[in-house]
Amino acid sequence: MDIVASPPERSRPRPHAIASPVPRLLALGVIGPGRIGGALLDQLRAARTRLASQAGLALELRGIATRSRMWLDCDDPQLDQRNGAQTWRPADLDVFAAHVRGAQGMAMLVDCSASEAVTDRYAGWLAAGIHVVTPNKLAGSGPLARWQAIRAAAAAGASRWRYEATVCAGLPVIQTLRDLLDTGDILHAVEGMFSGTLAWLCSRYDATGPFSALLREAHAQGYTEPDPREDLSGTDVARKLVILAREAGWPLSLEDVEVESLVPPALAALPADAFLERLGRGELAELDAPLAERLARTRQAGCVLRHVASLDAHGRATVRLQALPAHHPFVHVRLTDNVVQLRTARYCDNPLIVQGPGAGPQVTAGGVFADMLRIAEIQGALA
Numbered sequence: 001m002d003i004v005a006s007p008p009e010r011s012r013p014r015p016h017a018i019a020s021p022v023p024r025l026l027a028l029g030v031i032g033p034g035r036i037g038g039a040l041l042d043q044l045r046a047a048r049t050r051l052a053s054q055a056g057l058a059l060e061l062r063g064i065a066t067r068s069r070m071w072l073d074c075d076d077p078q079l080d081q082r083n084g085a086q087t088w089r090p091a092d093l094d095v096f097a098a099h100v101r102g103a104q105g106m107a108m109l110v111d112c113s114a115s116e117a118v119t120d121r122y123a124g125w126l127a128a129g130i131h132v133v134t135p136n137k138l139a140g141s142g143p144l145a146r147w148q149a150i151r152a153a154a155a156a157g158a159s160r161w162r163y164e165a166t167v168c169a170g171l172p173v174i175q176t177l178r179d180l181l182d183t184g185d186i187l188h189a190v191e192g193m194f195s196g197t198l199a200w201l202c203s204r205y206d207a208t209g210p211f212s213a214l215l216r217e218a219h220a221q222g223y224t225e226p227d228p229r230e231d232l233s234g235t236d237v238a239r240k241l242v243i244l245a246r247e248a249g250w251p252l253s254l255e256d257v258e259v260e261s262l263v264p265p266a267l268a269a270l271p272a273d274a275f276l277e278r279l280g281r282g283e284l285a286e287l288d289a290p291l292a293e294r295l296a297r298t299r300q301a302g303c304v305l306r307h308v309a310s311l312d313a314h315g316r317a318t319v320r321l322q323a324l325p326a327h328h329p330f331v332h333v334r335l336t337d338n339v340v341q342l343r344t345a346r347y348c349d350n351p352l353i354v355q356g357p358g359a360g361p362q363v364t365a366g367g368v369f370a371d372m373l374r375i376a377e378i379q380g381a382l383a
């Protein structure tokens with residue numbers, strides 16, 4: 001669903017907020033008003049008055065783009081084409097970016113899609129002075145040459161690329177790792193549970209019903225990727241490992257990650273629409289039977305299923321479903337909780353641990369919003 005309904009504006013004072021006489025302008029374009037983008041738009045509407053009056057930051061929503069359409073005349077806080085105040089035109093990302101860039105003040109594009117076509121434009125946008133913020137993992141984990149070009153474009157100018165929500169949604173994982181590295185620490189290894197969807201599925205699945213019924217629920221809750229096979233195949237978690245490894249200066253690529261896929265070949269071969277239709281109709285027996293069998297074996301061994309990822313000191317990266325003994329700390333996480341254990345030169349006896357909900361529209365949009373404010377702050381636009 002694109003563009004969700006907006007709640008009433010809230011006004012909650014920031015304890016350290018200082019009023020600024022002339023708010024600085026942040027011109028925004030939001031690409032992909034789906035589950036995450038829709039939640040972000042709601043959060044922006046709710047924060048707008050407070051940011052302008054208390055932090056001196058005026059948010060101007062200049063446009064919204066979907067895969068097929070865009071709205072360029074929509075700085076209505078309700079941004080709602082349904083009331084007839086908004087007109088749409090066919091999507092053209094170059095026109096869209098130029099429109100956002102044409103405003104006074106800082107220009108920022110927020111990519112909430114899962115699209116390669118959008119990702120391909122980041123380097124050009126950054127070179128043109130437009131900040132880019134995204135929860136989309138494709139740039140961070142895609143071809144190394146494109147990732148390097150994006151980083152180079154950001155480094156060459158004053159524009160910033162931030163992507164905290166690509167790893168464990170709103171949890172401060174990338175920022176924590178950056179802080180460690182910036183202050184001279186060295187990453188040795190990472191281990192954890194990086195999929196909110198699989199954490200939730202593993203903790204809920206008891207074989208009293210089909211696994212795919214829970215998957216349908218996880219999709220409806222907004223925990224899964226737009227195509228939930230990205231989660232089940234381990235690709236989504238592999239992307240997160242690649243993003244963290246590159247952050248630490250290790251040139252890892254997706255092909256380097258050993259991944260165990262839970263998607264049977266017959267389902268992997270389906271087009272995305274067909275898979276989603278079958279998920280909706282509850283017709284995924286190919287997925288259900290092997291998982292029921294896997295759970296039975298795990299229980300016989302007195303263990304619990306958990307989805308675990310690791311990146312060791314030699315750069316070996318793995319993603320797989322594991323049978324863990326009941327006393328293992330990963331067994332006790334709840335709901336969509338992710339766990340990220342960072343072993344570094346400083347945190348070598350005990351790892352530094354970041355843990356908490358790692359999927360869902362609200363927490364992810366919050367992570368994106370925080371990145372936006374961090375850029376505004378660095379650029380001196382926040383009081």
Ligand SMILES: NC(=O)c1ccc[n+]([C@@H]2O[C@H](COP(=O)([O-])OP(=O)(O)OC[C@H]3O[C@@H](n4cnc5c(N)ncnc54)[C@H](O)[C@@H]3O)[C@@H](O)[C@H]2O)c1
Pocket residue numbers: 001002031032033034035036037065066067068091112113114115117118135136137165166168169222223224225226358359360361364
């Ligand atoms: N669900 C989560 O908890 C979570 C957490 C972290 C990151 N993410 C990432 O957030 C992104 C969005 O996920 P979602 O669940 O909101 O997806 P969604 O399918 O609900 O929404 C995607 C949106 O992108 C738009 N879109 C697709 N292709 C486009 C294109 N070429 N140009 C412009 N717009 C395009 C669609 O129209 C839609 O509005 C994904 O990259 C996902 O990996 C999701």
Ligand SMILES: N[C@@H](CCO)C(=O)O
Pocket residue numbers: 166167168169194195196197198223224225231236358359360
């Ligand atoms: N689908 C992802 C979203 C967060 O990246 C997950 O379940 O972890």
